[in-house]
Amino acid sequence: MSDAPSHPIRFVLSDMDGTLLHPDHSLSQYTIDTVRALREAGVFFSLASGRPPRAMLQQAEALGVDVPIAGFNGGTLVNPDGSVLVSHHLPAEAALIALALFSEQPDVEVWLFADGDWLRREPGGPMAVREEHGLGYGPIVVERFEPYLDRVNKIVAASTNTQLLIELEAQLLPKVEGLAQVSRSQPVFLDVTAMKANKGEALKTLAAHLGVPLAQTAAIGDGGNDPAMFHVAGLSIAMGQAEEAVKQQATVVTGSNVEDGAAEAIERFILSAR
Template sequence: MIKLIAMDMDGTLLNSHNEIGWENLKAMRYARSKGVSLTIASGRAPFDVMNLLKEADIEAHVIGGNGSTLHTLDGKLLGADFLDTKEALEIVGDLTAKKYFVSVSTEHGIYHPENGELWLRQELERLHKPDVRGEGYQRSAKQTYHRNYSSPEEIQASGEGIYKLLVFSFDDQKLSRAREKYEAKHKYAIVSSGSGNFEIMARNVSKGNALYHLASYLDIPLSEVMAIGDNYNDLSMFAVAGISVAMGNADQEIKDQCNRVTLTCAEDGVAHAIYHELGKK
């Protein structure tokens, strides 16, 4: 019997309106009624996830920042793993000097480069291609907890801990050059959460590690944990969960590493996976 279900958000739990759809919400509540604990495991900031859960009126534990933070359903912080501030700001300075869009996630806000949107428009013009990647960025940029920065010093002045850097580009070669540079240092956890980005966290950060710690805290064997996701930053939790479920909209490489495949996020694949596992007809 599954006792803990971990769900990614974007491309998994959320619909095209950036909301937890009614069918998925009903399934989550059904799981809760059966004594199953829920956790959201997202690359998003924990306060972003908590806000979405509050809007949907559903309680869940929260794994934020790809595993950088872990909160219980009542908001208690179980653990956080931050980047070294000096090193993180050096990375920000290096990349923004080369006109990379670098989003900086801190304890209380998310900082975007002041000229970031201009740089992205210039990339599109140079590459002569349509914007097929920017929807998620543009949607999140409207949130009130986003702030602009013109230099790394402005972020440093906030005094907030930094737990994630997200590097975004429409230029695949440009993105690869930056990713290879920081992967070669063997100092960071680096994953992709979608087309056109990579994310930099502290060395041992992953959704899988956070899920392992949460299961231990709840005294739930990993064999009784189910993980549902769609992207490469979900692979670490698939590796530790007793049952791994890929979304129908996931890449084939991700599907190949899971026990089963559910429907797409547009088809309420999370609800389908929950009902299948819990035996609801």
């Protein structure tokens, strides 16, 4: 497949963790400068992440993002002024199925996101400590998840046992077929969201909002939730450290996030073409 897109790219949608961000969740100056150059060239740039929108605002500001961003794997699209453009909630039936399956696993921390909050039923475990550092805020401990089931943004099974999450993904998919999206946003996170809460739908919605044909869009990512946008973008770019199954669904592969591969790809495949 040719490295160069067949149409000039006018909109870039990028994942955050494992893509734009280094492992310590920082943005390099190289990445900040490259995104600035992209925007100065007249190309729209935005973020799509499994994170809640409120945990994306600092990075969006640092990158000068001035168009809507997509949180919760595309489940919630938020305008620059903080107003909600689109929001998709997980059906209660699917939420109950996922919660029942995950709660049976002693090696899994179960999180629920609703009303803009991160909720859990037990005090913080090791995965919560890690996530708190990345999100910039901590969870709220609640007695029960049931009062929130009519407005769930995302359910997460978090574990250092990657093989267990792979097995849980395979078990859950047929149980919620047609009701929910199930994907590993990172090797240690298994996300459950509404059917339309995926990055492919987010890319379609944002491109239409900006008046950009899909053939003139590019998507960059590394996780199992990123091929959804790869499949609709005119140019798809996988990070060097991504799993092979993710790389195989992209147009091109760039360097790892440690190597600032996203910025490198923007320069090579988008800016140079302009």
